[in-house]
Amino acid sequence: xxxxxxxxxxxxxxxxxxxxxxxxxxxxxxxxxxxxxxxxxxxxxxxxxxxxxxxxxxxxxxxxxxxxxxxxxxxxxxxxxxxxxxxxxxxxxxxxxxxxxxxxxxxxxxxxxxxxxxxxxxxxxxxxxxxxxxxxxxxxxxxxxxxxxxxxxxxxxxx
Amino acid sequence: xxxxxxxxxxxxxxxxxxxxxxxxxxxxxxxxxxxxxxxxxxxxxxxxxxxxxxxxxxxxxxxxxxxxxxxxxxxxxxxxxxxxxxxxxxxxxxxxxxxxxxxxxxxxxxxxxxxxxxxxxxxxxxxxxxxxxxxxxxxxxxxxxxxxxxxxxxxxxxxxxxxxxxxxxxxxxxxxxxxxxxxxxxxxxxxxxxxxxxxxxxxxxxxxxxxxxxxxxxxxxxxxxxxxxxxxxxxxxxxxxxxxxxxxxxxxxxxxxxxxxxxxxxxxxxxxxxxxxxxxxxxxxxxxx
Ligand SMILES: Cc1cc2nc3c(=O)[nH]c(=O)nc-3n(C[C@H](O)[C@H](O)[C@H](O)COP(=O)(O)OP(=O)(O)OC[C@H]3O[C@@H](n4cnc5c(N)ncnc54)[C@H](O)[C@@H]3O)c2cc1C
Ligand code: FES
Ligand code: FES
Numbered sequence: 001x002x003x004x005x006x007x008x009x010x011x012x013x014x015x016x017x018x019x020x021x022x023x024x025x026x027x028x029x030x031x032x033x034x035x036x037x038x039x040x041x042x043x044x045x046x047x048x049x050x051x052x053x054x055x056x057x058x059x060x061x062x063x064x065x066x067x068x069x070x071x072x073x074x075x076x077x078x079x080x081x082x083x084x085x086x087x088x089x090x091x092x093x094x095x096x097x098x099x100x101x102x103x104x105x106x107x108x109x110x111x112x113x114x115x116x117x118x119x120x121x122x123x124x125x126x127x128x129x130x131x132x133x134x135x136x137x138x139x140x141x142x143x144x145x146x147x148x149x150x151x152x153x154x155x156x157x158x159x
Numbered sequence: 160x161x162x163x164x165x166x167x168x169x170x171x172x173x174x175x176x177x178x179x180x181x182x183x184x185x186x187x188x189x190x191x192x193x194x195x196x197x198x199x200x201x202x203x204x205x206x207x208x209x210x211x212x213x214x215x216x217x218x219x220x221x222x223x224x225x226x227x228x229x230x231x232x233x234x235x236x237x238x239x240x241x242x243x244x245x246x247x248x249x250x251x252x253x254x255x256x257x258x259x260x261x262x263x264x265x266x267x268x269x270x271x272x273x274x275x276x277x278x279x280x281x282x283x284x285x286x287x288x289x290x291x292x293x294x295x296x297x298x299x300x301x302x303x304x305x306x307x308x309x310x311x312x313x314x315x316x317x318x319x320x321x322x323x324x325x326x327x328x329x330x331x332x333x334x335x336x337x338x339x340x341x342x343x344x345x346x347x348x349x350x351x352x353x354x355x356x357x358x359x360x361x362x363x364x365x366x367x368x369x370x371x372x373x374x375x376x377x378x379x380x381x382x383x384x385x386x387x388x389x390x391x392x393x394x395x396x397x398x399x400x401x402x403x404x405x406x407x408x409x410x411x412x413x414x415x416x417x418x419x420x421x422x423x424x425x426x427x428x429x430x431x432x433x434x435x436x437x438x439x440x441x442x443x444x445x446x447x448x
Binding site: 004020021024054059062086115 | 262
């Protein structure tokens with residue numbers, strides 16, 4: 001089958017890869033690109049474990065074709081930490097135990113980061129609605145929501 | 160297994176040319192939130208996927224001189240919600256598009272895709288019908304305009320002819336004293352399919368309704384324009400009697416199915432309840448004291 005050559009930017013770095021035209025971005029990330037932080041919970045847009053940003057906008061990578069990455073800027077969970085330096089959201093999730101099995105966590109973090117970039121001072125309701133597309137079978141959500149609100153407060157104080 | 164090809168069409172002519180030439184083997188890709196799910200489930204393996212998101216006309220939001228709007232068919236709900244002018248004019252249309260899935264889904268899902276996917280429960284469609292939005296369609300034999308309510312033909316089917324692409328929507332000017340609203344009833348508060356969806360768009364002058372449109376979803380094979388409900392509202396001050404008559408017209412228009420989300424009786428009853436609630440929200444937005 002004829003593969004397509006895609007040139008894109010992932011977490012600020014230029015990248016090239018080969019994919020099949022019907023392949024999802026999630027498959028390309030986890031396959032040829034070796035970025036396995038994004039998870040597949042459902043493959044049908046329901047769980048949010050595959051959340052990435054596409055030109056800064058939050059999307060499900062399972063509902064995007066890999067060929068659509070051509071010329072775009074992709075952001076994944078691997079881009080959150082700077083070297084050994086965790087993103088404040090990651091740090092807070094660890095401190096507060098806002099994860100258990102961790103399968104949903106990369107998607108939650110990518111989604112939460114996108115929220116705080118758009119709205120640095122969200123209400124609890126706004127956080128809950130924004131994260132409604134990120135399903136978690138373990139935590140019961142409360143610690144996730146608290147950790148996001150607390151990180152937002154820290155980041156506002158630091159700004 | 161047939162091979163799938165991908166084309167990022169740069170112009171409308173290129174998209175239509177390829178679409179018509181593929182004779183049924185091709186699919187248009189807007190946000191892909193329906194298409195990719197169908198491909199993954201194995202229902203669909205298109206020979207050609209034509210991405211229309213590089214076509215300027217299909218991704219533009221353009222305020223018109225008369226106060227109306229052009230919205231490209233492939234504009235995502237998230238982008239539409241960020242357009243301040245459109246958001247101020249058509250809060251009901253946005254209310255409906257912002258109910259489509261999660262933030263992730265809204266980042267991609269388009270109102271064009273919502274309409275062309277032709278689900279009877281598509282959330283944006285009753286609001287588009289109420290708004291009086293007109294679909295611009297272009298195919299190998301030229302361009303035509305069609306009121307949104309005439310585009311769906313049944314569950315999963317549209318009146319688009321072979322090779323025809325939905326280019327975008329024209330929203331009419333919203334006269335002073337107008338307001339629109341959309342409500343849906345679902346078993347949970349987020350991320351579910353409508354049991355009933357209802358859009359109202361109306362104009363008030365001196366406390367009386369001078370114009371109204373009602374779009375009703377999820378209770379028939381296609382989204383409906385309920386003209387009898389509009390007639391019951393027009394000329395009234397939205398008093399109890401007018402609202403009762405309009406609610407009865409909505410119940411009469413229902414031809415729903417029984418399923419796990421709601422029985423025929425339940426859906427029919429809810430259609431009437433939603434009409435009253437939605438009309439009052441639209442009236443408040445129209446400036447009713
Ligand atoms: C998790 C999840 C939750 C969802 N929740 C909701 C919900 O609450 N309410 C709701 O209404 N929907 C919901 N949907 C369905 C879907 O997101 C919407 O129908 C969406 O608006 C489709 O738009 P799209 O741009 O992604 O369409 P696509 O998937 O790109 O296209 C849909 C169909 O229309 C055709 N098409 C698209 N654009 C055109 C065009 N311009 N001309 C001709 N044909 C075209 C495509 O070929 C395809 O057959 C949900 C989907 C998911 C995955
Ligand atoms: S894997 Fe993409 S939403 Fe579940
Ligand atoms: S921590 Fe297990 S799914 Fe969220």
